[in-house]
Amino acid sequence: MRTQVVIIGAGPAGMLLSHLLDLGGVDSVVLETRSRAYVESRIRAGILEASTVELLEASGLGERLRRDGVPHRGVDLQWPGERHHLDFVDLVGRGVWIYGQTEVQKDLGVARDAAGQEIHYEVADVRLHDLESERPYVTFTDAGGGRHRVDADAVAGCDGSFGVSRAAVPAAAKTTWERTYPYSWLGVLADVAPSTDELIYAWHPDGFALHSMRSDKVSRLYLQVANGTDINGWSDQRIWDALATRLGHGQDGWTLTPGPITDKSVLPMRSLVMAPMRHGRLFLAGDAAHIVPPTGAKGLNLAVADVALLAPALAGLLRDNDPRLADAYSDTALRRVWRSTHFSWWMTTMLHALDDPFDAQLQLSQLRWVAASTAAATGLAENYTGLPIGDSLRD
Ligand code: FAD
Ligand code: DHB
16 A cells, blocks of 8 residues: 555544645545544543634534534632632633534544545554655554555654554654653543533542533533542442532532433543654654643644644645655644643642642632632633644744
């Protein structure tokens, strides 16, 4: 097989990249270890930044998003006895959208089907070769056990946090920064109307809680739990009781309505950045290059921002024989990556309870400041709703 770009991974980064490359007249082949059904039903992100929505719309992926997505003006910040609404639209002139990653993934699947995109699902033993040459190639085993080779001009590593692409960059050619956090999230999806119009981020001495949603019939909720937590120790009743306590059931007449839980999982939290995001003809995008803890709702949005830069960079390099954007890709993307890495760390450390009374007082002081100061609230709003994609973060 021969193509211009081999894309490793059919998550949001890989699928959107194949879509944008196609719009720019560049061919690609996508390789994915999982099945299409698995990829399209994986419950993950739910918040799209304004710039993510604009990009999806501009590339013809906005129809269902505009119809079924729900625009939110802001979020509530809460701690025991107090709830404060931050209105992002008032503060920075833009909000965010509720639209599940499952839906983005399905929209991308439909668009790629319509374009006749070549995607190989359920592949195994994906290996990257000759990345430092101008003729890299990738080998893999297909679902039927056949071994294949795809020759290309470039390889896009979009295979998430546990893929092969990041590892394909030699240790001497990369720097990695990493932070693990001393807590995890227990996430549930429930068939019940959200008990709130917009998201509630709650600090509580028992641990952080988040009330999010997917639609007017489906709620998404998270609880801070200890690392290594066994999900079997959390019955549905225990989960709803903890959510009621931490989200302030009964406070000022607010009630949390429980309902049937349809999905339950525990997710560890870490930050990771690898630089540069390019090695020879291998370009990394999304979780393959960086991971953020989920508290700032940045992961999916960062993946989208990366490929929004990578698609024109690859088109310049392969179609127009102009390497300038490709040469700038890593530095340009990393400015936004580090901004989101800092914001996610900041939200995470502000909101998660630790066994330290001094830290708790600092967190509460910071929360009061964000709620009371327009300057502080504007900073949160600017980062949460997403900074523009591209070179706008240059000094
Ligand atoms: P992935 O979605 O991980 O896709 C990578 C793909 O590569 C996968 O399909 C994988 O199967 C495939 N793959 C792996 N190895 C190989 C291989 N060797 N060969 C071929 N294919 C391979 N982000 C937000 O912006 N907002 C949120 O609200 C939010 N909430 C989240 C909640 C949860 C519970 C979780 C887990 C994440 C959340 N995120 C959120 C993060 C977001 O889901 C990720 O950042 C996003 O999926 C990254 O997209 P990606 O395409 O880079 O990677
Ligand atoms: C969701 C996840 C997040 O990490 C977040 O900060 C907000 C919402 C969600 O899954 O809905």
